[in-house]
Amino acid sequence: MNKIWTLFKREYKAAVRTKSFIISLILVPIMMGGGFAAMIIMEKNKDTDDKHFVVLDHSGLMTDPLIKALETRNSVDIFHSHTGDKIDAAYVVEFMEPELQNPEAQQLALSERVETQELYAFIEIGPDILHPLGEEKEAYLKYYSQHSFNDQIRYWFQNVVNNNLREIRAAELNLDEAQAEELLWWINVEGMGLVTVDKKTGEQQEAEKTNELQSFLVPYVLLILMFMLVMMTAIPQLTNVMEEKNEKIAEVLLGTITPFQFMMGKVLGGIGVSLTTAAIYVTAGVFTLKYIGMESLIPMEVLPWFFIFTILFVLMVGSGMAALGATCNDNKDAQSLTFPGILPAIIPMFLIAPIIANPTGPLATTMSLIPPFTPTMMVMRMASTVTIPMWQPIVGLLGVILYTIFTVWIGARVFRTAILIQGQKPNLATLYKYAFKG
Numbered sequence: 001m002n003k004i005w006t007l008f009k010r011e012y013k014a015a016v017r018t019k020s021f022i023i024s025l026i027l028v029p030i031m032m033g034g035g036f037a038a039m040i041i042m043e044k045n046k047d048t049d050d051k052h053f054v055v056l057d058h059s060g061l062m063t064d065p066l067i068k069a070l071e072t073r074n075s076v077d078i079f080h081s082h083t084g085d086k087i088d089a090a091y092v093v094e095f096m097e098p099e100l101q102n103p104e105a106q107q108l109a110l111s112e113r114v115e116t117q118e119l120y121a122f123i124e125i126g127p128d129i130l131h132p133l134g135e136e137k138e139a140y141l142k143y144y145s146q147h148s149f150n151d152q153i154r155y156w157f158q159n160v161v162n163n164n165l166r167e168i169r170a171a172e173l174n175l176d177e178a179q180a181e182e183l184l185w186w187i188n189v190e191g192m193g194l195v196t197v198d199k200k201t202g203e204q205q206e207a208e209k210t211n212e213l214q215s216f217l218v219p220y221v222l223l224i225l226m227f228m229l230v231m232m233t234a235i236p237q238l239t240n241v242m243e244e245k246n247e248k249i250a251e252v253l254l255g256t257i258t259p260f261q262f263m264m265g266k267v268l269g270g271i272g273v274s275l276t277t278a279a280i281y282v283t284a285g286v287f288t289l290k291y292i293g294m295e296s297l298i299p300m301e302v303l304p305w306f307f308i309f310t311i312l313f314v315l316m317v318g319s320g321m322a323a324l325g326a327t328c329n330d331n332k333d334a335q336s337l338t339f340p341g342i343l344p345a346i347i348p349m350f351l352i353a354p355i356i357a358n359p360t361g362p363l364a365t366t367m368s369l370i371p372p373f374t375p376t377m378m379v380m381r382m383a384s385t386v387t388i389p390m391w392q393p394i395v396g397l398l399g400v401i402l403y404t405i406f407t408v409w410i411g412a413r414v415f416r417t418a419i420l421i422q423g424q425k426p427n428l429a430t431l432y433k434y435a436f437k438g
Contacts, residue, residue, distance in 0.1 A: 003256070003257045003261050003265070004257075004261050004264050004265045004268065005265075006265070007257065007261065007262065007264075007265025007266065007269070008265050008268040008269050008272065009269075010265070010269070011265060011266050011268075011269025011270070011272075012269045012272040012273060014269075015233075015269065015270075015273045016273060016276060021273075024232065025277065025280060028228060028232075029281070047089060048078075048086050048087065048088060048089050049089055050089055050090045050091075050092050051089045051090070051091050051092065051120040051121075051153060052092045052093075052094070052118070052119050052120055053091060053092070053093045053094070053119060053120060053121055053122060053123060053153075054093070054094045054095075054096050054110055054113075054119060054122040054123070055093055055094070055095050055096070055122070055123045055124075055125065056096055056097075056098045056106070056122065056123070056124045056125065057095065057098070057125045058098050058124070058125055058126055058127040058138070059125050059126065059127050059128070059129050059130065061129070061130060061164075061165075061168065062125050062129075062161055062164065063095050065160065065161075065164040066093065066095075066157075066160060066161075067093075067095075069160045070091055070093055073090075073091060073156075074090040074091065078090055091153070091156075098124075107124075107144070110122045110144065111144060114144065114145065114146060115146075120145065120147075120153070121143060121144055121145030121146075121147075121151075121153065121154075122144050122145075123141070123142065123143050123144070123157055124140070124141075124142040124144070125140075125141055125161065126138045126139050126140035126141065126142075129141065129161070129165060130165060130168060130169065141157070141158060141161055143157065143158075166180070166184055167180065170183070170184075194387075215356065215384055215385045216356055217297070218297055218299055218383045218384075219352075219355075219356050219359075219379075219380040219381070219383040219384050220352060220356070220380075221285075222299075222302070222306055222379050222380065222383050223348065223349075223352065223376055223379070223380045225278065225281060225282075226306070226309070226310055226313065226375065226376055226379065227345050227348075227349060227376065229274040229277055229278055229310055229314065230274075230313060230314060230317050230342075230345045231342075231345065232273070232274070232277065233270035233271070233273045233274040233277075233314055233318065234267075234270055234274075234313075234314045234317040234318035234321055235317070235321055235338070235341070235342055235345075236270075236321075237266060237267065237270060237318050237321040237322040237325060238321040238322070238324050238325035238328065238334055238337065238338060238341060239325065239331075239334055240266065240322075240325065241263075241266065241321075241322050241325030241326050241328075241415075241419075242325045242326075242328040242329075242330075242333075242334055245325070245326060245328075245419055246329070246330075258416075259412065259415050259416035259419055260412045260415070260416065262415070262419070263319065263322050263323070263326075263411065263412055263415045264319075264408075264412075266318075266322055267314075267315060267318040267319050267322055267408075268315075270314055270318045271311055271314045271315060271318070274310060274311075274314045275307065275310070275311065278306075278307065278310055282303060282306075285298075286298055299382075299383050302379065302382045302383045305378070305379060305382060305393060306379050308397065309374070309375035309376075309378065309379055309397075309400065310375065312375060312397075312400045312401065312404050313344075313345075313375035313376070313400075315404050315407075315408065316344070316371075316372070316375075316400070316403065316404045316407045316408075317341065317342070317344060317345065319404075319407050319408045319411035319412070320341055320407055320410075320411050321341045322411060322415060323410070323411035323412070323414040323415045323418070324337045324341055324414075324426070326414060326415045326418040326419040327414065327418040327421075327424075327426035327430065327431065327434070328426060329424075329425070333425065333426055336426075337426060343372075344372035344373060345376070347373060348367075348373055348376040348377055348380070351363070351367065351377075352380075355367070355377065355380055355381065356380065356384060359380075359381040359384040359386045359388065360381075360386055360388070364377065364381055365392065368381055368392065368396055369392065369395060369396055369399065371396075371399045371400050371402070371403030371404075372403065374396040374397075374399060374400045375400060378392070378393055378396045378397075410435045413434060413435050413436075414431060414434040414435050417434040418430075418434050
């Protein structure tokens with residue numbers, strides 16, 4: 001045990017005392033937050049160049065309402081309310097008479113003007129948009145552009161046209177403004193939690209509104225953090241062991257310690273580094289959320305589970321990667337074995353959306369009880385706003401412990417045999433031989 005501890009301290013100090021470790025601690029959160037920062041920067045640096053459009057109004061109803069809405073938008077809405085700076089593009093619209101004899105030629109000509117960037121887009125309003133129900137009705141609102149997907153301009157025109165259509169229909173029914181507003185009033189469904197009873201006082205607690213941010217962001221961040229810790233500490237074990245094997249360092253060390261002690265010292269060193277990294281990030285995250293008044297997002301009851309599963313996950317993957325590294329002779333071998341080794345960390349990344357959307361569904365429950373995926377999946381489910389039956393984390397933890405013991409045992413047998421063998425290419429047959437036949 002003393003020898004494992006000595007090797008653990010060597011591996012841990014060698015990792016945390018390097019400049020790369022300090023740099024990675026700083027860069028990783030910056031990279032993770034880079035997407036959000038880019039969104040903020042892009043929001044502040046919007047394209048404010050005027051956008052030119054053509055409108056073909058077959059209905060004859062929308063010309064005046066659009067002109068009025070455009071005047072309001074271009075004179076008020078696109079300027080900052082305090083500074084007066086222009087923060088959005090003005091819409092310059094040309095109303096063109098629709099060509100009824102040859103509409104295809106007109107559409108083609110306008111499309112060519114869009115391609116040459118003379119126009120940004122053109123909009124075509126159908127003749128029957130006021131009363132769209134019935135057979136052979138031509139009720140449509142078409143937006144032709146090279147940027148039609150998720151284009152805010154498209155939605156602006158859609159809102160203006162539909163709001164004015166509602167006003168015209170209300171006027172036809174002799175409804176005043178208040179009646180029309182009540183008729184069209186929209187009631188949103190509020191997401192609520194469950195009514196509970198305080199275990200200490202016995203008093204009934206009112207249901208609280210569902211926190212949409214917590215439902216997605218907290219599970220996502222914990223999954224990304226665990227994935228990052230495995231990639232930083234467990235995955236590099238493969239190349240580290242391969243390099244020490246090729247440089248004959250392993251042969252020197254094996255003169256004083258057993259292969260199992262060698263492997264466990266390296267893997268435990270990786271666990272130490274991952275726990276240090278996790279503690280730094282979690283502590284920083286907790287203090288940051290408290291500082292900005294969002295402490296409700298801190299999943300205190302999940303954090304102990306997070307650290308336990310992180311230890312087991314790094315031990316599971318790290319021992320497997322160390323064993324695979326012992327079978328490698330060069331970088332080509334390492335590259336071929338890296339992908340199978342990191343599958344337990346990669347597969348959960350593809351299932352983020354369905355798991356967060358339905359944490360108690362069959363897919364989420366099944367995947368979280370399969371040991372290689374339990375650490376990430378179970379933590380992600382527990383961090384959601386849904387209550388997970390307590391037996392599931394316990395069973396999942398027991399399964400991970402047993403699977404980790406099995407992985408360490410198999411890894412130790414492969415490591416013991418392969419660490420001193422040179423020149424033999426790793427494949428499934430040799431791995432099976434090392435693991436079960438020695």
